[in-house]
Amino acid sequence: MELQTLTYIVVGLSFALYMVIAVWARASTTSEFYVAGKGIHPVANGMATAADWMSAASFISMAGLIAFKGYDASVYLMGWTGGYVLLAMLLAPYLRKYGKFTVPEFIGDRFYSRTARIVAVVCLIVASLTYVIGQMKGIGVAFSRFLEVPFEAGLFAGMAIVFFYAVLGGMKGVTYTQIAQYVVLIFAYTVPAVFISLQLTGNPIPQLGLGSTMADGSGVYLLDKLDLVLGDLGFAAYTEQKGGTLNMILLTLSLMIGTAGLPHVIMRFFTVPKVRDARSSAGWALVFIALLYTTAPAVGAMARLNLMNTIQTGPVAAADANLAYADKPQWFTNWEKTGLLKYEDKNGDGKIQYYNDKSESFAETAEKAGWKGNEMVKVDRDIMVLANPEIAKLPNWVIALVAAGGIAAALSTAAGLLLAIASSISHDLLKGTFKPEISEKQELMYSRIAMAGAVLVAGYFGLNPPGFAAQVVALAFGLAASSLFPALMMGIFVKRINNKGAVAGMLAGLGSTLIYIFLYKGILFIPGTAMLADNPSGWIMGISPGAFGAVGALINFAVAYAVSNATEEPPEHIQHMVEDIRVPAGAGGASDH
Amino acid sequence: MTSDKAKDYWSRNLRLVLGCLVVWFAVSFLFGILLVDVLNTVQIGGYKLGFWFAQQGSIYTFVALVFFYASKMNKLDREFDVHEG
Structure with missing residues (x-):
């Protein structure tokens, strides 16, 4: 069957499944919602x-990141899984209690302060x-990409489903739909x-x-082969470290405590009995995450090897060893049609040369072979999993399945985030702060309105993405790591922390992280207002803006402790x-005050 | 629960968490980053050991660690009679 028809069928079936679950798992009380x-x-x-x-980032981007960064991308693998260890031991059981x-x-409540809540x-x-x-x-x-409909139409379809x-x-509907979405996405990723893996090894x-x-009978290990192929073309070895050690450590730590501090993840642990x-449950979550996260390094390395071998079909610099365009x-x-892959015939030989033209040691070989620079001028790493x-x-x-999996990953994360936003608006701001007199029925209605509003706002930004959308991901983790995680952890583990300490700590952690990010990314991400160069030599002690969350968290701990x-x-x-x-004993059912 | 018993329960919990976090730190930050070059001199199949810890081993250990913690805590809860009904 034709790819496009097949993709329509697979994606359509997955949507039908989500709809059926939605009708079956309706929420009728605030506790269910x-x-x-x-x-x-x-x-x-x-x-x-x-x-x-x-999210779409784990499903689509991570393996691509690994494919092009090799060992250095380990920070994402360790950071985005190690956070669950912290969550399971330091936060989840206590917040559930x-x-x-x-x-x-x-x-x-813990810091008896409306300011802290806001x-x-x-x-x-x-x-x-x-x-979101x-x-x-x-x-x-x-x-x-997969259904060949305009970008906007795809976005509207996604918004309508969520x-x-x-x-x-x-939460009830979202939870059961997410279970179905997990099955779709993990199947789509591992198949x-x-x-x-069978083909190659x-x-x-x-x-x-x-x-x-390798399965080619050479007896060479796949990773050694990859190091060799890359080295022959002037690229750095796949399994070797390229970045600074301090930055790797802080980035890993920031991703871990950021993960443990993200509200849409934490609130999932409020739903168990x-x-x-x-x-x-944190252990089970990690099992299901690890299934994808331990597969990703294989996907990344194998995709890179396949890509290199497709273009460089024989020994480097041999006459017929490069793919003809x-x-x-x-x-x-x-x-190429999407613009995410670009080729430029620099030496006019009609063939494709893909190598590292910035490597000095390789320059001589390239010149002898008549190569005039890397001709794969753009290979967007986000295309690796999809391609x-x-x-x-x-x-x-299999290709149709990958499309459905990518969409499932994005939809399930979007729904969780929207729920976190909607519940904090209806429960914390309306019921908790400005309109405490509303009844449960009214609150349920307000949460539905807040949810509808959040979907519309997210859709608007999806259509008109602010230029800074990519840069602010570091901010999301920085905020969670430097403000929310330390406040929650100290709230449980240090009895002495009072309202003043907690608020001062959160503001200090948040403030220092914001300042550090703005120094490199521009004030409020406005282009041209950055004060320092955003590259490894411009970073203070080699600490990248995304890795500063861990330092911000330390500042938060120290200030909160001192002030308290x-x-x-x-x-x-x-x-x-x-x-x-x-202590676990006496944990009741749901209560809202 | 008396306050002595509560203190005892809490300090046993803290010791368990601390022990788990030492392992958590060792498999990721120590084996995966700080000692990666040393461990990479050891080869297991096609994996260099340090590289394996950074991209595989640390994740497996995290999973085991969370379940280990959960089962130890369940035991501790029953020992101190603070488990849920």
Whole structure:
């Protein structure tokens, strides 16, 4: 069957499934809307958390990042999984014991401060909105590439689906849909990986294939072969470190505590029945995430090897060893159309040369062979996962599946984020601060309106992405790492922290992180207002703006501790509350005040 | 629960968390980044050991660690009789 028809069928079927679940899992109380009535089984919650967490970035971008950065991309693998260890041991069980609906609500109650609650709401909305814009764009791109409809049409279709099941079902509907989306996305990710691993190494398990010998009978290990192929063309070795060590450590740490501090992830642990379920559920979430995250390194390395071998078909500098442009495969033409892949015949020989023209040691070889520079002038790393099945010449149904998987990843994350935004508006701002007199029924209506509003705002930014959308992802993690995570952790582990300490700590962590990011990315991301050069030699001690969250968190801890000890102890009932959340016994059902 | 018992429960919990975090730190920051060059001199199949920890081993250890913590805590809860009904 033709690829496009097949893609329509597969994506259409997955949408039909989400709709059926939405109607079946409608929410009728605020507890169902915010926390799915606290009735989700820990394994099911783990699966939903995995889909919630793994976005278009994990599905589409991460393997591409690994393919081109090699070992250095390990920071994302360790950072985005190691955060769950912190979440499981430092936050999830205690916040579940506390038994409320939102993250700002805990901060407001624990630090008996409306200011603290509002600071938390602002952090939550900025971090979540930033994230959701990226998802919306991912949905539009996936639609336009695979279904060949205009970008806008794809975006509207995605918005309509999310609108339907999130407004109707709240957390309950979102959770059950996310479980289905996880199944779709993990299937779509691993199937092509298994095929490619079999082709290259003869081993069907990608995690083992990456450490195996090539299937071509040469007896060479795949990773050694990749190092060799890249080295021959002047690129740095795949398995070797290229960036600074301090930056790698801080970036990994920032991603870990940022992950543990992201509200849309934390609130998933409010939905399980018991404290002990919150602990094991984090483990299940990590199992389901690890399935994709341990496959990604294999996908990245194998995609890179396939790409290099497609273009450089024989020994470097041999006469007939480069792919002729006239013989380029279909996927090459398809991606050229999107502008994400660009070729320029610099030496006019009609063939494609792909090598590192910035390498001095390789310059001589290149000159002798008559090469006049790298002719693959643009290879967008985001295309690697999507183009991977085509490069490996896999059957059409696999390619259709990848399209459905990418869309599932983006939809599930968008829904989780929108829910976090909507619940903090209706529960923290309206019910908790400005309109405490509204009834539960009214609050439920307001949360649905807030959800509808959030979908529209996200859709608007998806259509008109602000120029700074890509840069602010560092900000989302920076905010979560430097303000929310330390406040939550100290709220549980340090009884002595009072309202003044917490607010001062959050503002100091947040402020220092914002200043550092703005120094390099421009004040409020306005182009031309950056004061320092955003490259490794311009960074203070080699710390990139994205890695500063860990430093901001340290500042937050230090300031909160110092200010709290200089001022009065928190009141008696707050200290009792902290003692109470430290033991699991007595965790009740959902309560909203 | 008496306050002595509560203190005891909490300090046992803290010790467990600390132990787990030492392992968490070792497999990622230590084996995956700081000692990566040393470990890379050891080869397991096609993987250099340091590279393996950074892209595979650390993640497997994280999963095991969370389940280990959860089961230890469940035991501790029952020992101190603070588990849920």
